[in-house]
Amino acid sequence: MMRKITILLLGLLLIPVNGLAAGNSKVSVDVHYLVVSAAEDGSTNMMNMVNYTNQSEKDYTGEGSGEAVLHVTLPNEAKDLNFLDNKIAFKQVDKGFITTTPILGNQTMVLPYSYRMPKEQEIKLTVDYPVQTMQILVPEGRGSIEVKGIQSTNQGLFKFDDQNYWGYSIEGIMPKQTFTIVYNKDVQPAADSGKQNQTASTAGSNSTVTHTAPAFHNPGHLRMWAQSPFHRFNPHVFLIILSAIIIAGISYYAYFRRKARLGEERLGADQEERAFKLLMAKQKAIMDKIIELEDTFGDGKLTEAEYLAKLDAYKQHLVQVKLKLRDFID
Template sequence: MQPELKRKTSLFLVFFLLSLLVTVGTVQAAPEETISVSMHHYILQPGSKGMLDVKEIVVVNNQGAEIAAGAGKVKFVLPEGYQDLIFAGGTEQLVEAKGQELVVTAAVPKGESTYRFGYLLPAGAAPHFILKHRLPYPTETLFVLTPLQGVSVSSTKLVDGGVSQEQQARIYMADNLPAGEQVDMVVTLGAGAAAGGVTQPPPNPKFHNPGHIRLWYQSPFKGINAHLFMVMVIGVPLAGLIYYVFKRRQMGDALKAKGDPEEEMFHRLMAREKVLLQKIGELDEKRANQEVDEDTYRQLREAYKKKLVNVKAQLKEFTG
C-alpha cells in the first residue's frame, strides 16, 4: 500500500512540473511572432501653430535571434498627415522614414530595444485631432499621457488610468492588444477639452493599475510574462504543500502499521482470503469451459478450500 501511494505522489509531481514546462514552452516559442511590443507610450500635448505635439516611445521585444541590419523587418506606422518628424535617444541612427512607415534599418538585438520619435499632427476639425493607429505587433501595454488640464482623449479601446502624480499627467491605457488592432483616438485641445480628459471605455474593461505596471517593468522579472509568473509563484509552493501533505500522510500510515503488527497481520489475511476466493472462482470458470479435467479440478479446489478455511479461522480470532 505504501509503495503505491509513493508512486502516485511522484507521478502527480512529475505531471504538474511537466505542465508548467509545457506552458512556458508554449508562451516562449511562438516562432511566427518573435517581435512584440512590451510598452508603447503616446505623449500628447498642444504644439505650435495649433497643432498636436505627439511623441512616441516604443519598447520592442525581440524574442528570436538578432535581426540583421537592413532586413527591414521591424517598422512603425506613422499617422496620415504627420509633419516635422523628430528623433530622440539616438533613434535617428537606427531608423529611416519611408512614407507613412518608420523602418528600423539597424540590427535589432535579441531582447528589448527602445525607439523614440515625435511629430506634429494638424487638426481634423478644430479643436479635434484624429489619431489613428494600427498595431503592427502584439502589444502588452499601450499608454497615452496627457497634461492634467486642457487635453482630453476619447477612444473605445482605452480606459482612464487616473492621474500620475509622479509624472503630473493623466494616463489612458489598454493592455494585451493583438497585432493588427486598430486604436483610434479623438484628441481635443483647449476650451473644448473636458477637465482632466474623458474616455469611453468598453463594458467591463480589463486593465491593471498603472503604478503596478510601472513597478513590474522596473523589476528584474520584466522579461517574463506577468501572468505566467503569477501562475509559477502560486503553483510551485502549492505543489510543495501538496507533496508535504502526502508525505506526512504516508509517514503516518507507515508508523501506524509499524506500531500495530496485529493490524498488519489482519490486512494480510484479508488480502489472502480475497486471492483464494478469486482463484476458486477462476478454477470453476475453467472447469465450466472444459479447460481442466475433473481430477485436476477437484484436487486444486480442495487445496484452495483448505487454505481458505485456515485463513477464515485466523480472521475469526481477530473479529471474535
C-alpha cells in the same frame, strides 16, 4: 514641457504589463507609451516610447532580405518626425519609418520618437506588431482624448515631477489593427472620471471605455529594467524574491552576530569567574599560612624578628589579594 514628457516616458518603462501571446511574430511590443499634448501652433504633439522585444535567441534583422529591421506605420498627415535615440539607425519611408539596427536575441530595444498631427484632426493609429499594453497619457489641463474602435480603460490621474497626467490603457492590440484617437485640447476630463464604475459606448463604433483600473505605478522607475538580464521576470515577483533574500540575509547576520556576542560574553564571564576563584584560593592559602606561622612561633621555632618579618609579608600579600577581590565586588 517636452523635456518633462521625455523624462516621464523614460521613467514609465518599468511598469509591469500582462503577457500576450505574440503568435508567429518574432517581435512583440511589451508596452507602448504615448503622450498626447497640444503644441503652441495648435497642432498635436505625439511623443512615443516603445519597447520592442525579440522573442528569439537569434538576433532579429527583420523579415525578408531588405534592410528594414522594424517597420513603424505613422498616421496619415503626420509631420516633423523626430527620432530621439542616435544609437539606433532609422530611415523615413512612405507611411512611416524603418529601423536598420538589429535587435539582439532575447533582448529589448527601446524606440523613442515623436511627430505632430494637424489641429483638431482625428488620429488613426495602426500597429505593426502585437502590443501587450498601450498607455496614452494626457497632461492635466491640456485636454482629453476619446478612443474609438477598440476597448480602452480610463486609469485616472497620477503625478510625475509636479505634473499630473490622465492615463488611458489599451490591452492586447493585434498586428495591423487600427483604431482612432480624438484629441480635444479644450475639453477636460471630469474630476472623478477615473473613479466611477461605469462604461460608456462611443457613438458610431463598438468601442467601450471602462472607468475602473488600478493606479499607475511610480513613474520614477528607470528604463534600464527593460534592457537588463531580468527584464523577462515580473518586476513585482522579482522584488518580493529579492526582498525575501535580503531580509533572510539580514536575519542570519543578526543571529550569528548575536550568537558570537553571547559567546564572547560567556567567555568573558568564565574568565572572570576563574580569576575570582583563584583570588579566593590565594586568600585562603595566605590565611592558612598566617595560622601556621602563629603555631610555629608559639612552639618557639621562630624568633620574634623572623615571626614579624614573615607576618608582615603575608599581610601585604593578603592586602593585595583583598584589593583585587574588592574590584569584583564593587
